[in-house]
Amino acid sequence: MTTETLAQTPLHALHLELGARMVPFAGYDMPVQYPLGVLKEHLHTREQAGLFDVSHMGQIILRGEGAARALESLVPVDILGLPVGLQRYALFTDAEGGILDDLMVANAGDHLFLVVNAACKQQDLAHLRKHLGERCEIQPLFEERALLALQGPAAVTVLARLAPQVAQMTFMQFAHVTLLGVECYVSRSGYTGEDGFEISVPVEKAEALARALLAEPEVQPIGLGARDSLRLEAGLCLYGHDMNTQTTPIEASLGWAISKDRRAGGARAGGFPGAERVLAQQAEGVARKRVGLLAQERMPVREGAELVDADGQVIGQVCSGGFGPSLGAPVALGYLPSEYSAVDTEVWAVVRGKRVPMRVARTPFVPQRYYRG
Secondary structure: OOHHHOEOOOOHHHHHHOOOEEEEEOOEEEEEEOOOOHHHHHHHHHHOEEEEEOOOOEEEEEEOOOHHHHHHOOOOOOOOOOOOOEEEEEEEEOOOOOEEEEEEEEEOOOEEEEEEOHHHHHHHHHHHHHHHOOOOEEEEOOOOEEEEEEEOOOHHHHHHHHOHHHHHOOOOEEEEEEEOOEEEEEEOOOOOOOOEEEEEEEHHHHHHHHHHHHOOOOEEEOOHHHHHHHHHHOOOOOEOOOEOOOOOOOOOOOHHHOOHHHOOOOOOOOOOOOHHHHHHHHHHOOOEEEEEEEEOOOOOOOOOOEEEOOOOOEEEEEEEEEEEOOOOEEEEEEEEEHHHOOOOOEEEEEEOOEEEEEEEEOOOOOOOOOOOO
């Protein structure tokens, strides 16, 4: 795909002005880093506040009295019981229980507000239209709204200068907030493991809001490079890497995302695609699962590296890996047979023909600092 055929976010010109190095990502020309560099961008987000352009993500509204019940038929999540002003993490599953995408769902009062992954947004929209088109109104906002993420311990201080009420929000709360005279959708959430906010803003106002936030002394622009290392340290999955249609929520260690009401014995058990297989796995266990891995040497272990046992037999594969700047050590996520998934189990990753000792570890690798009030 050439630069000419890549889509651009509403902040594209601003990224170039700020000196970003641009790369193709999910069909968009996106900033991978700025002059500060990936390492410093990562640490700045952990210490102060980073501004991310995530406008490539897909924003979709579902309207209608039956919207919540309709959406429940596609996800293993309690949407009917989702209170106004809160959002939940959800998964689209297929008929075999594989993961089609992961998403956020907020109850905005008179509608549901969805944020889906950039690479999946067109297929997610088609999926919604195919299965829910006659049950609720489906309104994509792909061309209408941008999405900014302000992340880090100083994020609340910064955003409260523009809208003091955001300081009262807690993790996963969702609100209509006026910023610079413009109505935005704001959730206290993010993809870094830090406190922070995601802000949906009309396209034509996105640059003004981004410039206002960047003008604050605590804020630096952050690219995809640091976004990946931050989410990896936080043990957060990236769709298409750590999960896909070949992995179920249980195999992906996302069983916690299946709401109590939708589990076996729950008030609305099952009723989502692949439910029989997923709930059976939840009860009986799985042959393989996603685990955290800490390298015992300084060599980073990347996605695709084979994992072997003491005899050199291939037993699994790394799905995400890199250097964790806050940890000061390489970190990875990978799939292993369940008998190798206990914390402190030793395995080896094969990197350029060399065996690198790895230890199964709990995630997140660094403490999550979400604000729960």
